[in-house]
Amino acid sequence: MSGFPEPRGRAALVTGGASGIGLGIARRFTAGGMQVVIADAEQDAADRASKETGAPGMRADVRDATDAHAPAAATAVERGGVHVVANHAGVGPAGPDRRAWAGTRCRSSGSSR
Structure with a gap:
C-alpha cells in the first residue's frame, strides 16, 4: 500500500498545462484516469493541449488574481471539487498583493510534514 489515494476519478487543475x-503532468494525469482541467495564458495553446489530452483547456493568466481563481x-x-493543483505556469501574480492563491489550502493524507 503506497499511502496515496487512488488518483482515478480525482480532479486536477494544471496551470501552465499547455x-x-x-503538459507532461496533464498527459500523465489523464492517462491515469484523473479528471484534468488545463489552464494556460494562451488560449490557442490550451486548445491544442486539450485536443491532445482530451482534458478541457481554458485561458488563465495567473499574473492576474481574477484569472488565477477562475480555473480553480x-x-x-465541472469536476465536483479540486483534489490536485499542479502550478506549472512560468509566472506568478505580479504587484505588491501576491495573495492570489491565499484562498487555497493544503490537506495532507497523514504525512507528518
Whole structure:
C-alpha cells in the first residue's frame, strides 16, 4: 500500500498545462484516469493541449488574481471539487498583493510534514 489515494476519478487543475512540464503532468494525469482541467495564458495553446489530452483547456493568466481563481472555480464546478493543483505556469501574480492563491489550502493524507 503506497499511502496515496487512488488518483482515478480525482480532479486536477494544471496551470501552465499547455507546454513543458505542465503538459507532461496533464498527459500523465489523464492517462491515469484523473479528471484534468488545463489552464494556460494562451488560449490557442490550451486548445491544442486539450485536443491532445482530451482534458478541457481554458485561458488563465495567473499574473492576474481574477484569472488565477477562475480555473480553480471552473474545475470545482465541472469536476465536483479540486483534489490536485499542479502550478506549472512560468509566472506568478505580479504587484505588491501576491495573495492570489491565499484562498487555497493544503490537506495532507497523514504525512507528518
